[in-house]
Amino acid sequence: MKIFLDTADVKQIEKWKDTGLIDGVTTNPTHLSKAKGNPRKTVLEICKLLPKGEISVEVTEKKPDAVYKQAKAIAKLSKNILVKIPCHRDYYPIIAKLAKERVKMNITLVFTLIQGLMMCKLGVDYISPFVGRWDDIDVDGVDVLYQLRHMIDEYGFETGLLAASIRGVRHFNEAIMAGSDVVTVPISVLEKSTDHLLTDQGIEKFDADWKKLGIRTFP
Ligand code: G3P
Numbered sequence: 733m734k735i736f737l738d739t740a741d742v743k744q745i746e747k748w749k750d751t752g753l754i755d756g757v758t759t760n761p762t763h764l765s766k767a768k769g770n771p772r773k774t775v776l777e778i779c780k781l782l783p784k785g786e787i788s789v790e791v792t793e794k795k796p797d798a799v800y801k802q803a804k805a806i807a808k809l810s811k812n813i814l815v816k817i818p819c820h821r822d823y824y825p826i827i828a829k830l831a832k833e834r835v836k837m838n839i840t841l842v843f844t845l846i847q848g849l850m851m852c853k854l855g856v857d858y859i860s861p862f863v864g865r866w867d868d869i870d871v872d873g874v875d876v877l878y879q880l881r882h883m884i885d886e887y888g889f890e891t892g893l894l895a896a897s898i899r900g901v902r903h904f905n906e907a908i909m910a911g912s913d914v915v916t917v918p919i920s921v922l923e924k925s926t927d928h929l930l931t932d933q934g935i936e937k938f939d940a941d942w943k944k945l946g947i948r949t950f951p
Pocket of ligand 1: 897
């Protein structure tokens with residue numbers, strides 16, 4: 733299972749990259765706007781930081797022809813880029829065209845099983861169901877992860893399931909249990925998910941007990 737960082741914060745990416753656990757990054761217009769600065773520069777910096785990682789960069793144009801052109805330009809920025817395109821019916825023809833041209837794509841804003849199936853049929857690399865945004869409207873967002881996993885396996889599609897809009901530790905756990913190929917996690921959730929009070933207390937207790945021995949060097 734791959735773990736992506738859901739951020740465009742270069743400093744955080746730099747910090748987490750050293751853990752050896754990060755397989756990629758998902759950016760979006762919101763993240764790039766929060767990061768400030770020139771988005772092209774930020775994207776290139778992220779691509780350079782994780783040369784073997786998969787970096788998702790979203791289109792910002794609206795009209796299909798412009799989205800197509802922008803997708804090609806984004807893909808050209810770096811070999812490790814996947815172009816993020818919203819899962820909207822207006823874009824189906826250009827997604828089909830880009831897939832034929834082997835442009836790597838991560839289809840974003842997927843909410844239903846049927847939307848996911850359509851994208852798998854077009855042969856995209858990843859579909860990103862947004863778990864947290866379902867929860868925002870009082871629907872349990874994790875259900876769609878299980879449905880999409882079943883559909884991908886049942887029909888033998890090669891599209892990867894990328895769990896997105898992960899808002900907390902429960903979502904992260906569910907993304908794992910649902911068999912997602914990738915989970916993209918905001919830094920705050922990653923910190924909460926990897927910290928544990930009992931781990932911290934355990935370290936302190938071992939340290940206190942060890943100090944009782946009065947030994948300076950070991951082994
Ligand atoms: O990568 C995009 C997605 O994860 C956004 O999450 O929290 O804005 O719904 P959120």
